[in-house]
Amino acid sequence: MEFTVRTRRKRELVDITDRVQQAVRAQEVSEGLCCVYVPHATAAVVVNENADPQVCEDLLDALEKLFPDGVWRHDRVDGNASAHLKASVVGPSKVIPVVGGRLALGRWQAVMLAEFDGPRERRVVVVVR
Numbered sequence: 001m002e003f004t005v006r007t008r009r010k011r012e013l014v015d016i017t018d019r020v021q022q023a024v025r026a027q028e029v030s031e032g033l034c035c036v037y038v039p040h041a042t043a044a045v046v047v048n049e050n051a052d053p054q055v056c057e058d059l060l061d062a063l064e065k066l067f068p069d070g071v072w073r074h075d076r077v078d079g080n081a082s083a084h085l086k087a088s089v090v091g092p093s094k095v096i097p098v099v100g101g102r103l104a105l106g107r108w109q110a111v112m113l114a115e116f117d118g119p120r121e122r123r124v125v126v127v128v129r
Ligand code: ZN
Pocket: 074, 078, 079, 080, 081, 084
């Protein structure tokens, strides 16, 4: 199945844990694997803490320091090389175990869509087996 997320900022992490969990429930798989994937070149999937949202801000800042805007070859094409680099390093998917019909996330883990070139409408594909 898949769902869409409307991002609001150029760069942000959007918590999609509840929607992914709903997708897992709908599949009625009690033990298995859940793949969360975004079919985009400038977005990614992150699993980390969102209880303190500053963790998300820190991740975005760290990626910004690694991949600043405006200094890459692809910036001469469409000006978003930094977003492509961030999305490549973070990756378009994560696999999360399903145990007892639920995502086996740790207490502080959340599943987040990472937007690096928004605002846009993003697709999230969830496959559970
Ligand atoms: Zn581009």
